[in-house]
Amino acid sequence: MERTIVIIGGDAAGMSAAAKAKRTNPECEVFVFEKGPFVSYAACGLPYLLSGAVRSHHDLLSRTVEQFEQQGVKVQTEAEVVELSPGTRSVTVKDLRGGGSYQQSFDACITATGASTIRPSLPGAGALGVFTLRSLRDALTLREHLERYRPRHATLVGGGYVSMEMAEALRQLRLEITLVEAQGQVMPSLDPPMAALVQRELARHGVRVVLDSPVRRLEVGGNGLVTGVETATEGWRTDLVLFGVGVRPNVALAEACHLPLDATGGIRTNQRMETDRPGLFAAGDCTSATHLLTGKRAYLPLGTTANKQGRVAGENAAGGSARFEGVVGSAVTKVFGLEVARTGLTERDAEELSGSVATAQITESSRARYYPGGSPLAVRLLANRATGKLIGGQVIGDEGAAKRLDVIATALHAEMTADQFARLDLCYAPPFSPVWDPLLIAASELQKDL
């Protein structure tokens, strides 16, 4: 059956959808409209492009327009979809190069419009030298600014993933850094005792961390460049400000044609990634996902989820019947030498949800103690006292944290109890763990708190 599929947006979700749709049904005609100049680039690599660890932005392009075209996917870059008409089953596309507009009809449409960074409306937020980092274009603009102005001090606003990764990148470029966070800890997705380990690592690498301090205003010099930051209690000079205070889903097109949103602000979909209008799908950072531990929708815009949702939307748009069940909230970042990984619920979230929470936190060596090269690994586990089931975990260390986190994530998917987790037959050899893996030691401690 021939079938025309229109995909709005050519990043992780959109291009995953395009490739999967074509694989599912090679007879489909698949159009991708992307308003920017690039498709399918690795947004998570941007901090490493800026630090120089990744040499060229070409390395971040997973696949080129030409490669997709060879697969039979028709890709238009710098082509903005300005209207989505469910009634006529068509989109209106504006050619940002030529300037004209045209219609494209479809049998199925996938909205994969992604998210935009939040830029707080503070005095001075529009100054030169004030950035957000989301797109490859953002990164290239920031890099140009770094080369042209050679700033000596940068302020990172917000204590989330972008600020963590950019702290490392900008330190490698020898900038002095102040990280300022409105809340009482960095990385609010970690429990406070684990966040403290991250703060210590930042301090060890010369990053000044200012907590409990919403930024009030930015100072701007006569040349239009940002020159300082002010909170309620202090101010400091700075040459560059990067806002890393979160993103929000791009839902303007969806709202304009009355596609319902859910409580997170993302486009509402079912497990097929279909909206309430048959044939209209959405995937990636413009949607949300079911959190498998709460049963509620959660807005956790990550590349892994976008890819999975895109595949499911693409398969279904092409006539398949795939499902995306949800996430457990796994994430990891590298903060200088530390692997910082988390999954499931934090203690605060869990208490709000289910009342009584058991926790255990231990620090053990990442290798057998007698084997050279090991380092301390902190593991925190959370369980629901009523059910005994694991509900979250956090792992931080110089090595072995990220992949150990995945063991916890797998246990969360399987709804394992702390007792079951403590009995896991994990592999052991001295270069890779103590004979009791830190995960099992943490589980054994957790059993005592249950």
Added chain:
Amino acid sequence: MERTIVIIGGDAAGMSAAAKAKRTNPECEVFVFEKGPFVSYAACGLPYLLSGAVRSHHDLLSRTVEQFEQQGVKVQTEAEVVELSPGTRSVTVKDLRGGGSYQQSFDACITATGASTIRPSLPGAGALGVFTLRSLRDALTLREHLERYRPRHATLVGGGYVSMEMAEALRQLRLEITLVEAQGQVMPSLDPPMAALVQRELARHGVRVVLDSPVRRLEVGGNGLVTGVETATEGWRTDLVLFGVGVRPNVALAEACHLPLDATGGIRTNQRMETDRPGLFAAGDCTSATHLLTGKRAYLPLGTTANKQGRVAGENAAGGSARFEGVVGSAVTKVFGLEVARTGLTERDAEELSGSVATAQITESSRARYYPGGSPLAVRLLANRATGKLIGGQVIGDEGAAKRLDVIATALHAEMTADQFARLDLCYAPPFSPVWDPLLIAASELQKDL
């Protein structure tokens, strides 16, 4: 309630049992009789002691006799239990230092007599320079021999874990090495395409690998030292032979008092680690474990299992009610630069058991391709075609293999299907994996074969 517990054997299982019994019921009197001079040493560290990565054998002693005594555990080293009398609830202990014998009565007894290496009865197997490696004493004897005779060529007989680790250790000591294996591949616990990667790594490090070649005899020189090895088709000169052809459970004491063995040759126990005589327990390498994928008993003597079984036996001997459910067959070793990890069933085992087996094997980068320092990671997954459930996995690579294996092991415990596994929310950042983790890519391939 006061209660006397006798533990026969002071290694992983015995000392875990002793510590746990005392924690479970501090009123217990706990006696450990160990016939060797050491307790609680890390046998898995012996290859690294020989290579020099671990400096002193003292580093391998997890805890000393004094530390156990402080916990209230009474430890006798060089004290051999020569008789176990279930009827009178006592053991006869021979003091290997003083020479006398004495009786010790008990309420509960835990047999933790471990295993012994198999030394094939070949011509020449008794020569000087022919070794097995199991105990700290074996390692110290071998080290003394290496220092005294400065052998230039070593032959490793058998392609299992000991030979893998000793190949690396002896290469670090600059010996030339031939590894000779009776079967057609090294590491029979891997499927052939994965074993081939290990063979390549051995070859890359100058180890000559001779397959399909049972050793017929060893040649011995006039001074009593081994001088050569002969198979059916070839012979070579060698200065040292190390047999790594497996171990068998030490069950003589148990057999003498008619404790039943199971089909593996290990002492038969239930999930409480209790034999068919109430109050008589067994744990560690002298017993077997239920393989959770087959439901049958399997003899997989590993430190991790010994520790877990020891704890369960100790808790129950002290009046508790713990259970050890079984293993999924997880194991890992370091072969030069490679992490080599496996869990579950091999393809051959699975076919014998359940007929039709789906497999997938992929090689992907351990990190995002654009992020520096990644290396190829081979992942092989197996599933039962009838049920769709995962039944095994093998992971080999320079980094990230061991801990990824644990994700598969966890999925095996949870009886996950390949579909469920492919949807896991694993954490992602460029330094730690591609956006689709190699595990998920392998699972996605596996789905196609189901």
